[in-house]
Amino acid sequence: MQFQYENAYDVKERIRSKRAAILPIGAVEAHGPHLPLGTDNVLAERLAAKLAERTDSYLLPTLPYGQVWSLRSFPGSLSVSNEALVLLLCDIGESLHRQGFRVFAMVNGHLGNGTALKEAARRLAESVPELKVYHFFYPGSKDTIARVRESPPVHGAYFHACEIETSYMLYLAGELVDMDKAICDIPNIGDEADCTPTPWETFTETAVLGDATLATKEKGEAIVEASLAVMAEMVNRAKERASG
Template sequence: MEFQYENSFEVKEKINQSKIAILPIGAVEAHGPHLPLGTDNLLAERLSEKLAKHVNGFVLPTLPYGQVWSLRNFPGSINISNNSLIGFLVDIGESLYKQGFKTFAMVNGHLGNQTALKEAARVLYESCPKMRVFYFFYPGMNKAAAEVREKSSAHNTYFHACEIETSYMLYLAPEHVDIDKALTDIPDIPLHADSTPTPWEEFTKTAVLGDASLATEEKGKYIIDIALENMVKMIEELKE
């Protein structure tokens, strides 16, 4: 169900029947020459739609901007602060709570947002004690990705416009992938990048962290299906 297309006369009864709100959260940032700036929005939105069908939830309008400090200097990137994102999410969550929602699932398509999502969830834990708040970022993906990956990752945490994320796009939003432009860029990411602010232009000119040419729809489906199963399981186990 898409929340924005409901009307005020009928939506209250539907909220009472569902009580689950799903918010896709993405970003606008560089994703190499083969993926669009809104890649993270597309992934979060398409995954949220799948999740909603499994749990009978409402999909809220996508929150399309995120914290992209690391890539803020690349052409096309739009950055907002963690504080702005936290405030926005808390306001949305508290409004949903007042409307009667008991589960608020934030489906994140951009790793840089995760700190803000976690902090917002902690604030809502205190202010909305009867609402369960989730901050999902492809739960279970690390093990699944290791099983299908053909080349080593450039980083033990980051994945970006690479074999993995491009596979996600080939599965969830293939019409937005120009696979003929996919390139290989496996940068040497310095150790200090995990311990001090490090803009990505210090180690990559493409914003690609891997071999995007190895991406396939099958790899994307395998990982996404596992993440989806895990999200559904958590929501069903912990709702109300």
């Protein structure tokens, strides 16, 4: 159920019933020639909608801007600071708690947001300890990714507009993918990229990190559904504790 379409006369009792709010968080950035700039927003929003449905939780409006430092020089990329994200997420969390929510799940579609989400969750754990806060970025997907992928990862942590992320999009928003334009770009990302700030234009011109031509809807479904099961179990368990 979408929170923004409720009215002030009915929502109070429904919050008491649902207890949990799901916030999709994405970004606007380059995703190669075959995916839209808002890929991370679309993925976060559609994944969060499935999670809200499976846990009988409220779906909050999408937070559509993220920390895009690494790709900020690419055409179309828009970036906000970690500090801005942390402050906004803490304000949202405290406001949700004030309204009666006891579970706050942030569904992240953009790897670059991870530091801010983790910090916001820690601050909320101190300021409103009664609010259980999650920061999700495809938890429980590692084994399924290893099973279905055909191309080796180009980096230990990064995946972007590649076989994996394009498969997510084919499953969750296939109408926005142009596979005729999908490419294979295997950049050489050295160890130094993990040890010092490194803009991605130093190792890629396309913003594609891998072989997007190998993406399929079936791979995306397998990975996304595995992760959804893990997230839903956590949220449902937290809701049960909050109602006990």
